[in-house]
Amino acid sequence: MRVMIIGCGRVGSVLANRLDEAGHEVVVLDRNQQAFRRLSEKFSGERIVGNGLIEDFLRPTLQEKTDILFAMTDKDNINLMIAQRVKLNFPLGEVIAVVHDSILAGLYKELGVETVCPTDLVIKDLLQMLQIIKESA
Amino acid sequence: MYIIVVGAGKVGYHLARLLMTQGHGHEVMVIEKDRAKVDLLSMEFHDAIMEGDGSTIEALKEAGANRADVVVATTGNDEDNLVICQIVKLMFLRPRTIARVNNPRNEELFTGLGVDASVSGTKLINAIIHEQVRAGDMMIPLLSLKAGDIEIVEVQLTRSSHIVRKKIKDLTLPTGSIFIAVIRGEEVIIPYGETEFQPEDKVLALVKRESEQALREML
Numbered sequence: 579m580r581v582m583i584i585g586c587g588r589v590g591s592v593l594a595n596r597l598d599e600a601g602h603e604v605v606v607l608d609r610n611q612q613a614f615r616r617l618s619e620k621f622s623g624e625r626i627v628g629n630g631l632i633e634d635f636l637r638p639t640l641q642e643k644t645d646i647l648f649a650m651t652d653k654d655n656i657n658l659m660i661a662q663r664v665k666l667n668f669p670l671g672e673v674i675a676v677v678h679d680s681i682l683a684g685l686y687k688e689l690g691v692e693t694v695c696p697t698d699l700v701i702k703d704l705l706q707m708l709q710i711i712k713e714s715a
Numbered sequence: 716m717y718i719i720v721v722g723a724g725k726v727g728y729h730l731a732r733l734l735m736t737q738g739h740g741h742e743v744m745v746i747e748k749d750r751a752k753v754d755l756l757s758m759e760f761h762d763a764i765m766e767g768d769g770s771t772i773e774a775l776k777e778a779g780a781n782r783a784d785v786v787v788a789t790t791g792n793d794e795d796n797l798v799i800c801q802i803v804k805l806m807f808l809r810p811r812t813i814a815r816v817n818n819p820r821n822e823e824l825f826t827g828l829g830v831d832a833s834v835s836g837t838k839l840i841n842a843i844i845h846e847q848v849r850a851g852d853m854m855i856p857l858l859s860l861k862a863g864d865i866e867i868v869e870v871q872l873t874r875s876s877h878i879v880r881k882k883i884k885d886l887t888l889p890t891g892s893i894f895i896a897v898i899r900g901e902e903v904i905i906p907y908g909e910t911e912f913q914p915e916d917k918v919l920a921l922v923k924r925e926s927e928q929a930l931r932e933m934l
Contacts, residue, residue: 631793631794632818632820633820653794654798655770655792655794655795655797655798656794658794658797658798658801659793659794659797659798659824662797662824662828663824666824666827666828679771679772681772681806682771682772682798682802685772685801685802685805685806686801688805689801689805
């Protein structure tokens, strides 16, 4: 698979490393060069320094057939704008926006934008742990 | 009307002030992120300004977005302005949203994603005030500043206008006047020396009161 990841933060960098290790073709974009230090030494994918909100930085990558794009900067609104623009302008397999605000994530899902909400995932995990503790008590 | 303005920067501040003070009788709420700015402006706006990140559901809810007639997103970040308008439409089911577009290349995207009107600063002022002014006059005063000492005026050019087919650099503008925007169809052009006027252009100019007559004659 060919994957584009926008935002090389704590989560984005690990995702990039994992997908790269698994043999996928990975392109990572971040506006800050320093962010790429989070990538593993073995990372063999492409690194682009640029602003994900500006189409010029995405076009060279997305012109080629890309299976999935993850918009995962630390700003919900940036991720949502990137995802919507990419969906409109490029024929991609899948576009996923990381949205920390749970309600916002749900709202955009209704609008047809695929979202992943870290807040919801953490809460789900914590509640599950609580359930396990309760059951073993 | 109840109007929420997100962002108390230059555009948001002046827009809110205009809506509150020029006898439109609108109820206005400004949402601003920067506490210092809120403190400063609350002397003037009193209860009509609140601190908060207006690009979030919570802040918009607190501001009463569910009963707003119009929400105007004027922040300096296009991604925030876009999401504000979409939240307002989807979550609060309000019909009218206006977004300031900082990067003109985002304008098409905004329209494609359901923002009712996306405008640059100049276009915004024009659009809001346009409804209030009488048409017909060749030079329409849009906005009066400094107690009427300065005005923003709009001129609809025709084939017979003196400046049509001329470049700005070849014109001698009356002292105390300057062209600030040329509206050509859907496009807004910030004019410079090489800009050439065409029939059907709408020209926005900033002019001192004493220079108005001279500008009128020149056009």
